[in-house]
Amino acid sequence: MKLGRTILKIREREHMSQEEFAQRYHVTRQTISNWENEKNYPDLETLVKISEDSGISIDYMLKDNIEIVHSIDKKLKHLKWFKLGTLAMVSIGLIFLGYIGVQNHKQDILVKSFDTALTNLGFEKMGDNYSLLSGKTKFDVYMFERPQGLGWNQNILDKDKFIVGTIDNDLNTVVTIRRDVKFITLNIAKNRSLNSDSAVNEYSLDKNGDVKHKDNMTKEDLELYGLLENDIKLSVKKLNNMYTDIYG
Numbered sequence: 604m605k606l607g608r609t610i611l612k613i614r615e616r617e618h619m620s621q622e623e624f625a626q627r628y629h630v631t632r633q634t635i636s637n638w639e640n641e642k643n644y645p646d647l648e649t650l651v652k653i654s655e656d657s658g659i660s661i662d663y664m665l666k667d668n669i670e671i672v673h674s675i676d677k678k679l680k681h682l683k684w685f686k687l688g689t690l691a692m693v694s695i696g697l698i699f700l701g702y703i704g705v706q707n708h709k710q711d712i713l714v715k716s717f718d719t720a721l722t723n724l725g726f727e728k729m730g731d732n733y734s735l736l737s738g739k740t741k742f743d744v745y746m747f748e749r750p751q752g753l754g755w756n757q758n759i760l761d762k763d764k765f766i767v768g769t770i771d772n773d774l775n776t777v778v779t780i781r782r783d784v785k786f787i788t789l790n791i792a793k794n795r796s797l798n799s800d801s802a803v804n805e806y807s808l809d810k811n812g813d814v815k816h817k818d819n820m821t822k823e824d825l826e827l828y829g830l831l832e833n834d835i836k837l838s839v840k841k842l843n844n845m846y847t848d849i850y851g
Contacts, residue, residue: 607641609664613657614639628652709757710749717747717759720849739771740838742845764850768838772831780808780835782842789814789835791824810843812836 614624614635621635628635628649637643645653654661718728721744726733731746747763765783772778777792787808804824807815812835814820814828828835 605641606644606664607639609659610635610645610653611639613653613659616657627656706755706757713757713759714746714749717849724845724848737841738837739834740768740841741771742842743767743769744845744849759850764846766842766846766849768842770831770834770838772834774827774830776827778827778831778835780812780838780842782839782846787812787839787842789828791827808835808839810839812839 614621617624619627621632621639625632625635628645630649634643638645644650650661650664653659654664721728721733724735725737726735726742726744733744733746735742744766745763747759761784765781768780770778770780775793777790779790779792781788781790787810789806789808790803791806792803804821806820806824809815812832817825817828820828
């Protein structure tokens with residue numbers, strides 16, 4: 604017997620209208636009409652419920668409905684692959700979130716180690732800036748930009764590995780030394796200003812604080828370097844030691 608005919612007989616046996624039958628199975632009256640007229644069929648869950656309520660086995664209901672059996676079998680296969688696909692996506696998502704969590708934890712450890720190293724050296728934190736006054740030189744270190752969370756190695760980028768020292772003087776000039784991954788530089792700005800309107804001359808220093816190419820210095824800067832040479836060399840020495848302690 605066709606499934607539509609079976610559903611019709613079940614409904615009539617229960618003395619139920621299409622509207623009442625539809626309410627029982629949480630569908631519309633038009634859906635019941637479509638079932639009975641073989642325009643479409645109940646899903647497997649609903650079919651099981653109809654079987655349980657009517658006492659008619661699913662095997663009997665589907666005995667002469669090979670097309671429906673094939674349709675249900677196809678849906679079950681699709682459902683199986685959907686579940687497998689969903690499980691795979693959820694697993695990948697959890698692995699990804701776990702990976703990001705591990706990387707964020709690495710970053711937190713990196714920041715804490717950085718902060719601890721500076722604190723042990725006597726630096727005071729002011730916002731994202733760490734400062735230390737040692738002798739005539741004020742040293743400044745800035746919080747590094749956090750590495751991207753997707754990168755496996757969570758290390759401070761080379762561009763963020765630097766220390767700046769500003770040497771106090773009575774020569775109406777701002778004198779700074781800067782140490783980064785590759786270079787140590789001496790910057791001299793007249794009129795105690797480093798703004799865009801001031802002339803800033805930059806010279807390379809060696810690890811001892813000596814100017815590498817003194818012939819490139821202006822006469823005025825060479826004289827100033829001579830007056831501050833001891834302070835500059837002492838600051839460079841401190842700078843090198845701090846750099847090793849902070850960045851390794």
